[in-house]
Amino acid sequence: MSRKKPELLAPAGSLAMLDTAFAFGADAIYAGQPRYSLRVRNNDFGDLPVLADGINRAHSQGKHFYVVANIYPHGAKIKTFIKDIAPVIALKPDALIMSDPGLILMVRENFPEMPIHLSVQSNTVNAAAVRFWKMAGISRVILSRELSIDEIASIRQDCPDTELEVFIHGALCIAYSGRCLLSGYFNHRDPNQGTCTNSCRWDFKTHEAKTNSTGDVYLLEEPQKRAGDYMPIEEDEHGTYILNSKDLRAIEHVQRLTEIGIDSFKIEGRTKSPYYVARTSQAYRQAIDDAFAGRGLDPALLGQLEGLANRGYTDGFYQRHTPHEMQNYLRGHSESNRSLYVGDVVGYDAARGFAEIASKNAFSVGDRLELIHPSGNAEIRVERLIDAAGEPVERVPGSDHRVWLPLPPGCVGAFVARFL
Numbered sequence: 001m002s003r004k005k006p007e008l009l010a011p012a013g014s015l016a017m018l019d020t021a022f023a024f025g026a027d028a029i030y031a032g033q034p035r036y037s038l039r040v041r042n043n044d045f046g047d048l049p050v051l052a053d054g055i056n057r058a059h060s061q062g063k064h065f066y067v068v069a070n071i072y073p074h075g076a077k078i079k080t081f082i083k084d085i086a087p088v089i090a091l092k093p094d095a096l097i098m099s100d101p102g103l104i105l106m107v108r109e110n111f112p113e114m115p116i117h118l119s120v121q122s123n124t125v126n127a128a129a130v131r132f133w134k135m136a137g138i139s140r141v142i143l144s145r146e147l148s149i150d151e152i153a154s155i156r157q158d159c160p161d162t163e164l165e166v167f168i169h170g171a172l173c174i175a176y177s178g179r180c181l182l183s184g185y186f187n188h189r190d191p192n193q194g195t196c197t198n199s200c201r202w203d204f205k206t207h208e209a210k211t212n213s214t215g216d217v218y219l220l221e222e223p224q225k226r227a228g229d230y231m232p233i234e235e236d237e238h239g240t241y242i243l244n245s246k247d248l249r250a251i252e253h254v255q256r257l258t259e260i261g262i263d264s265f266k267i268e269g270r271t272k273s274p275y276y277v278a279r280t281s282q283a284y285r286q287a288i289d290d291a292f293a294g295r296g297l298d299p300a301l302l303g304q305l306e307g308l309a310n311r312g313y314t315d316g317f318y319q320r321h322t323p324h325e326m327q328n329y330l331r332g333h334s335e336s337n338r339s340l341y342v343g344d345v346v347g348y349d350a351a352r353g354f355a356e357i358a359s360k361n362a363f364s365v366g367d368r369l370e371l372i373h374p375s376g377n378a379e380i381r382v383e384r385l386i387d388a389a390g391e392p393v394e395r396v397p398g399s400d401h402r403v404w405l406p407l408p409p410g411c412v413g414a415f416v417a418r419f420l
Contacts, residue, residue, distance in 0.1 A: 003261070004263070005288065005292045006258055006262055006263060006264060006288055006292070007027045007028055007263060007264040007265070008026050008027050008028070008264075008267075008284055008288055009027065009028045009066070009165070009264050009266045009267065010026035010029050010280070010281050011029065011030060011031075011268060011269045011277065012029040012031045012054070012277070013031065013045070013271055014044045014045075014274075015044065015050065015053060015054055016274050017029075017273075017274050017277050018057060020274040020277045021277045021278075022057075022061055022063055023278075023413070024277070024281035025282055025284075025285025025374075026277075026281045026285070027063060027064065028066060028094070029054075029065060030066040030068055030266075031045040031051070031054065031068065032045065032069070032270060033046065033067060033068065033069050033084070034046040035077065035080075035084060036068075036069040036070075036073070036077065036081065036084070037068040037069055037070055038068070038070055038071060038196070043270065051067075051091060055092065058094075059092075064095075065093050065094055066093060066095045066096070066097050066117060067093040067095075067096050067097070068096075068119070069085065069098050069103065070099040070119035070121050071099070071100065072100045072121070073100060073102075073103065078102060078103075078106075081103060082106060082110055086111075089107075089111050089114055094115065095114075095115040095117045095139070096115070097117045098116050098117070098118065098119055099118065099119035099121035099122040104116060104136065108137050116137060116139065117138070117139065117141070117165065118133050118138045118142055119142055120142045120143070120167065123144050124144055125144045125147055125151070126155065127155045127158035129141075130155060130158075130162050130164075131158075131159060131162075133162075139162075140163035140263065141163070141164055141165070142166070142167075143155065143164055145167055145172065145316055145317065146317050147166075147317060147318075148317055149253060149257065149319060152166065152262070153260045156260050160261075163263040163264070164262055164263055165263060165264035165265075166264075166265065166266065167248060167267075167316075168248070168253075168254065168257075168265040168266060168284060169249055169251070169267045169268065169284065170247060170248055170267055170268020170269045170280075171248070171268055171269070172245040172246065172247060172248050172316060174245050207219040207221065245314075246313055247310045247312065247314070248268070248313075248314060248316045249310075250315045250316060251283060251284060251287050251297065252315065253318050253319070254287040255287075255297060258288065258292055259291075265284060267280045267281070267284065273341075274415075275308075275341045275360075275372075276308055279304060279308055279372065279415075280305070280308070282304070282374075283301045283304050283305055286301060306338045307338055307339035307340065307417055308341075339370055339418060339420060341415065341417050342359060342360055342361045342362070342363045342416050342418045343357040343358055343359040343361070343363070343396075343416040344416065345371070345407070345413060345414040345415075345416060346358045346412070347412065348407075348411065348412050349404070352404075353406055354404040354405060354406055354407070355404065355405060355406075355407035355411050355412070356402060356403075357396075357404070357416060358400075358402060359396045359398065359400065359401040359403065360399050361399060361418070362395065362397055363382065363395070363418045364382065364385075364395040364396070365383070365384065365385055365394050365395070367381075368380075368381055368418070368419045369381075369382060369416055369417065369418055369419070370417045370418075370419065371407070371411055371414040371415075371416060372414055373410075373411060373413065373414040373415075374413070375410070379419075383405075385405050386403065386404040386405070387401075387403055387404075388402045388403070
């Protein structure tokens with residue numbers, strides 16, 4: 001049986017992110033319905049005309065659009081769900097991503113032809129659970145982030161007729177399958193209802209308290225808004241699980257997961273920027289294409305992903321210990337090729353051969369820049385900068401400035417990064 005190339009699934013909170021994801025190689029995007037998904041903020045697709053436009057744009061390119069409705073709702077939301085979801089389903093998205101058995105049952109009863117993908121929130125960690133959900137009418141299962149590659153391979157072998165999806169890049173929650181209570185505890189904003197404030201990523205400080213029979217006790221302080229409010233936490237031989245997680249970057253495992261037969265690789269980040277979507281989609285597009293063709297990982301891709309804002313990278317639970325022969329993947333790229341996002345190419349003056357840059361961060365004459373474009377990337381050295389008044393400048397001081405610099409034609413739509 002011939003293998004099918006895995007899908008690259010990118011996040012989108014806006015039409016700009018959707019267009020960027022598709023331009024840089026994504027096969028599909030996912031976007032949430034604000035009232036029924038776990039990302040309420042930074043989501044333009046709660047507006048039905050925008051959602052319709054997005055679905056039409058995807059289908060016109062032969063791409064897929066998945067709508068997320070993956071909360072575990074309380075009773076009030078159950079009462080409004082069918083009324084709210086009916087016009088969404090009428091727009092013919094390619095699937096709903098869901099987790100709550102009650103909502104799944106309601107969709108099955110009212111819209112039996114609507115494909116449903118099971119959200120990672122449902123915490124599927126074994127083949128028996130995959131078979132159960134298939135019996136319930138689920139066409140694709142998004143596996144738990146807490147699985148190793150060997151466990152995923154076993155599920156694939158036992159469930160050959162169910163599509164499987166895994167997360168491959170993005171933020172990790174400190175809670176099992178993302179079911180966290182921190183934000184609800186601190187701010188009365190329930191992360192399981194879509195209003196997470198990312199409390200795990202605040203700048204916590206610890207103060208020693210005492211030792212008890214089970215291990216050390218520390219006092220936790222969040223000094224920005226709760227200075228002097230000390231919360232006790234315990235730490236044993238396994239550590240403590242309340243603080244920030246590193247971000248997932250598992251691009252080195254794309255080849256093995258492709259060989260296993262995973263159907264879709266998912267990038268996290270519906271609230272991130274178009275630049276994030278461009279960088280991740282471009283890198284993972286190449287990694288998937290190389291893996292499908294039998295080529296190994298290009299270590300330069302790790303360097304490209306280092307240029308994104310991150311909290312340090314981990315490959316999560318895929319592999320507990322990196323074997324010796326894989327060590328080059330951890331620092332297989334040149335540190336000199338790390339980069340910082342500095343602007344967007346928003347216009348072009350063909351008569352002068354200058355491109356207009358909307359700045360996001362500082363850069364200067366003499367800097368080495370990378371242009372990230374769907375047609376390919378290019379490196380340039382900044383020889384000249386001209387401000388909006390036509391005067392030469394040596395440095396762009398930061399964000400929200402417009403400057404011009406000499407660039408070749410065809411660069412509009414590119415993202416600009418400065419090598420560090």
